[in-house]
Amino acid sequence: MDTARELDNRNRADDDAAKPLIDVEERSMQDTPYPEKTVGSPFVDAPKMKLRNVNVFYADNQAIHDVSLDIGKNEVISLIGPSGCGKSTFLRSLNRMNDTIDICRVKGELYLDDQDLYDPKLDVVELRARVGMVFQKPNPFPKSIYDNVAYGPRLHGLADKKYDLDEIVENSLRKAGLWTEVKDRLHSPGTGLSGGQQQRLCIARTIAVSPEVVLMDEPCSALDPIATAKIEELIDELSESYTIAIVTHSMQQAARVSHRTAYFHLGRLIEVNDTETVFTKPEHELTEAYITGRFG
Amino acid sequence: MSETTAKVRASLARRYRQEKRFQAYGILSIGVGLLALLILFTDIIGKGHSAFFEHYIKLEVSLDRDVLGIDDVGDQEQLNYANFGGVIKQALRDRFPGVDDRQRQRLLYDLVSSGASYSLRDELKADPALLGGTRELWLLADDDVDLYLKTSQKKRPEARLDDQQKQWIEELEAAGDTDKRFNASFFSHGDSREPELAGIGSAIVGSFFTMIVTLCLSFPIGVAAAIYLEEFAPRNKFTDFIEVNINNLAAVPSIIFGLLGLAIFINLFGLPRSVPLLGGLVLTLMTLPTIIITSRAAIKTVPPSVREGALALGASKMQVVLHHVLPLALPGMLTGSIIGMAQALGETAPLLLIGMVAFIVDIPGGPTDPATVLPVQIYLWADSPEQSFVAMTSAAIMVLLAFLITMNTLAVVLRKRLERRW
Numbered sequence: 001m002d003t004a005r006e007l008d009n010r011n012r013a014d015d016d017a018a019k020p021l022i023d024v025e026e027r028s029m030q031d032t033p034y035p036e037k038t039v040g041s042p043f044v045d046a047p048k049m050k051l052r053n054v055n056v057f058y059a060d061n062q063a064i065h066d067v068s069l070d071i072g073k074n075e076v077i078s079l080i081g082p083s084g085c086g087k088s089t090f091l092r093s094l095n096r097m098n099d100t101i102d103i104c105r106v107k108g109e110l111y112l113d114d115q116d117l118y119d120p121k122l123d124v125v126e127l128r129a130r131v132g133m134v135f136q137k138p139n140p141f142p143k144s145i146y147d148n149v150a151y152g153p154r155l156h157g158l159a160d161k162k163y164d165l166d167e168i169v170e171n172s173l174r175k176a177g178l179w180t181e182v183k184d185r186l187h188s189p190g191t192g193l194s195g196g197q198q199q200r201l202c203i204a205r206t207i208a209v210s211p212e213v214v215l216m217d218e219p220c221s222a223l224d225p226i227a228t229a230k231i232e233e234l235i236d237e238l239s240e241s242y243t244i245a246i247v248t249h250s251m252q253q254a255a256r257v258s259h260r261t262a263y264f265h266l267g268r269l270i271e272v273n274d275t276e277t278v279f280t281k282p283e284h285e286l287t288e289a290y291i292t293g294r295f296g
Numbered sequence: 297m298s299e300t301t302a303k304v305r306a307s308l309a310r311r312y313r314q315e316k317r318f319q320a321y322g323i324l325s326i327g328v329g330l331l332a333l334l335i336l337f338t339d340i341i342g343k344g345h346s347a348f349f350e351h352y353i354k355l356e357v358s359l360d361r362d363v364l365g366i367d368d369v370g371d372q373e374q375l376n377y378a379n380f381g382g383v384i385k386q387a388l389r390d391r392f393p394g395v396d397d398r399q400r401q402r403l404l405y406d407l408v409s410s411g412a413s414y415s416l417r418d419e420l421k422a423d424p425a426l427l428g429g430t431r432e433l434w435l436l437a438d439d440d441v442d443l444y445l446k447t448s449q450k451k452r453p454e455a456r457l458d459d460q461q462k463q464w465i466e467e468l469e470a471a472g473d474t475d476k477r478f479n480a481s482f483f484s485h486g487d488s489r490e491p492e493l494a495g496i497g498s499a500i501v502g503s504f505f506t507m508i509v510t511l512c513l514s515f516p517i518g519v520a521a522a523i524y525l526e527e528f529a530p531r532n533k534f535t536d537f538i539e540v541n542i543n544n545l546a547a548v549p550s551i552i553f554g555l556l557g558l559a560i561f562i563n564l565f566g567l568p569r570s571v572p573l574l575g576g577l578v579l580t581l582m583t584l585p586t587i588i589i590t591s592r593a594a595i596k597t598v599p600p601s602v603r604e605g606a607l608a609l610g611a612s613k614m615q616v617v618l619h620h621v622l623p624l625a626l627p628g629m630l631t632g633s634i635i636g637m638a639q640a641l642g643e644t645a646p647l648l649l650i651g652m653v654a655f656i657v658d659i660p661g662g663p664t665d666p667a668t669v670l671p672v673q674i675y676l677w678a679d680s681p682e683q684s685f686v687a688m689t690s691a692a693i694m695v696l697l698a699f700l701i702t703m704n705t706l707a708v709v710l711r712k713r714l715e716r717r718w
Contacts, residue, residue, distance in 0.1 A: 097604065097608060100604070102531060125611070128610040129610040132608060132609070133608035135608075139601035139602060139604065139605040140605075141602060142602070151606070151619075152610065155609060155611055155615065206608070209610065
């Protein structure tokens with residue numbers, strides 16, 4: 001019993017010692033000035049998505065400050081940064097999912113190829129068919145696996161015949177690496193699959209409408225390591241045909257799957273570089289502090 | 297033992313005692329509720345069960361052509377004007393000879409229901425060969441006779457019947473000329489001044505038409521309003537105002553809706569009174585808030601992730617609602633509607649104000665025929681002076697309760713069956 005108390009005291013002493021250290025750290029990070037301009041190389045030649053001076057507001061709160069970024073064709077770009085830094089908000093403005101939030105306003109120039117995303121004449125339905133999205137929590141519809149995947153194509157009338165639809169479903173499930181696991185139970189409910197399978201089903205559902213860009217908002221945060229590894233492998237394969245922007249909290253994941261990495265900090269885009277550069281020789285202090293785990 | 301453990305241990309007994317006491321309170325309240333229900337049911341069933349049976353008296357009836365005034369049974373006119381009452385009276389006089397003065401004769405004639413002549417007519421129509429012959433027939437007893445036969449031997453001396461009548465009835469009973477049969481006319485007949493002829497048939501049909509009108513109006517309107525408010529309406533002062541007022545409407549006493557129906561539907565729009573169409577309209581107003589509130593609650597339980605998933609695939613808002621929200625929320629909406637309909641089925645007050653309290657003998661043929669509804673029929677009978685109506689009131693309550701229990705069970709079963717988990 002005495003030893004326990006001793007241990008307890010020691011722990012408390014450790015805590016006390018640790019506290020000021022963290023405080024110093026945080027203060028020093030807060031003092032670090034934001035760069036005037038995003039450092040690194042935010043722009044590429046012939047981008048798939050061209051985003052300039054993007055500002056996003058929730059009522060009077062500005063969540064995103066002047067972000068300019070290019071997303072190249074067939075590249076995987078990961079958006080990293082501490083919680084609440086606006087990565088997801090930024091991602092959601094790329095297919096106008098923020099439209100569903102009444103108080104949210106997006107300003108700036110956002111282009112998909114030559115198409116202005118916020119052109120009032122643009123039909124948001126058409127845009128979302130071109131820019132698909134996979135969410136943090138797997139959200140299959142409470143319908144059969146087949147109907148989950150066939151939902152998008154049916155919606156947009158992509159297949160006239162049952163045969164064509166079957167083919168789209170099979171191809172999408174194959175691409176999502178799920179075909180062999182579910183081909184014998186296509187008509188059982190999608191909600192009966194495991195978490196990792198559900199997320200791959202959601203990816204299959206997204207690519208069934210052949211989007212040009214796939215946005216992924218922390219697709220692995222609710223999954224175990226094995227399921228995560230499968231999804232990461234999948235992202236790698238998908239990058240051959242799609243442009244992918246992925247928000248992730250795992251730096252290892254960003255390092256493993258992405259070609260370029262963008263670091264967000266409190267609504268500002270601090271640094272964009274090749275993934276390797278970001279994780280080995282970050283240009284900005286804040287990026288370095290984050291990837292070395294000094295805060296986050 | 298450490299200090300903390302000692303303190304925890306000391307408090308444990310007290311905590312468990314509290315838990316036990318709390319459980320006991322819960323069990324006690326449920327017990328009180330069940331007891332009340334038991335008393336209610338025993339009382340109603342105890343009073344009402346006898347109304348499901350009625351007594352018949354066996355008489356030797358001679359269907360004399362001259363007394364009846366019929367020579368051709370196929371002639372409906374002759375049948376309608378035939379003196380069936382006369383042959384029944386004759387039969388009674390034959391059964392109890394020696395009743396000569398008018399007063400005693402009247403008492404004698406009162407043993408058989410005035411409705412017996414109609415059943416006699418129907419019987420003759422079905423079998424024309426009866427005409428001219430003599431036949432033993434079972435005739436419906438008058439309600440007072442019926443009541444007397446239903447009372448136990450011990451209580452018979454106190455019964456409100458003339459002593460002479462009592463004597464005749466005892467005589468008939470001793471001879472085995474009385475019979476207790478299932479009261480089928482209770483379910484098929486309309487209201488009547490004579491308890492032995494009255495039934496809940498017209499009230500059930502009236503309730504049915506009223507419910508159909510209510511359902512056809514309140515379900516689509518309620519669901520559409522709920523979907524609009526939940527999925528499409530902007531959040532602003534105006535929608536807040538609507539929301540507050542829907543909740544207010546749900547709390548408005550139902551009689552106010554009756555007044556509204558009287559003022560708007562009858563006086564302004566000139567709808568006929570006492571008809572199920574009008575009753576349905578008024579009950580729609582009353583049920584709408586319930587359906588809107590429960591439907592909105594059902595829509596709220598649909599996870600937003602499903603909506604986002606569909607939106608991200610390029611579904612329009614309407615498609616999201618039709619393909620995902622509505623199917624998932626439907627069980628909840630149906631349950632809410634059935635509960636709202638059960639409420640409407642038991643509603644009396646607003647219907648009194650729009651004239652559905654009328655004395656309706658005929659069974660309504662459609663929503664625009666004058667009708668009454670079950671709870672109003674109960675109210676009417678509870679008000680009637682004849683003693684036999686006490687049992688009939690309870691019997692009608694039993695029928696109403698049976699409908700309500702069926703509807704509520706259906707709501708529970710539906711919810712269990714259609715409930716989806718995600």
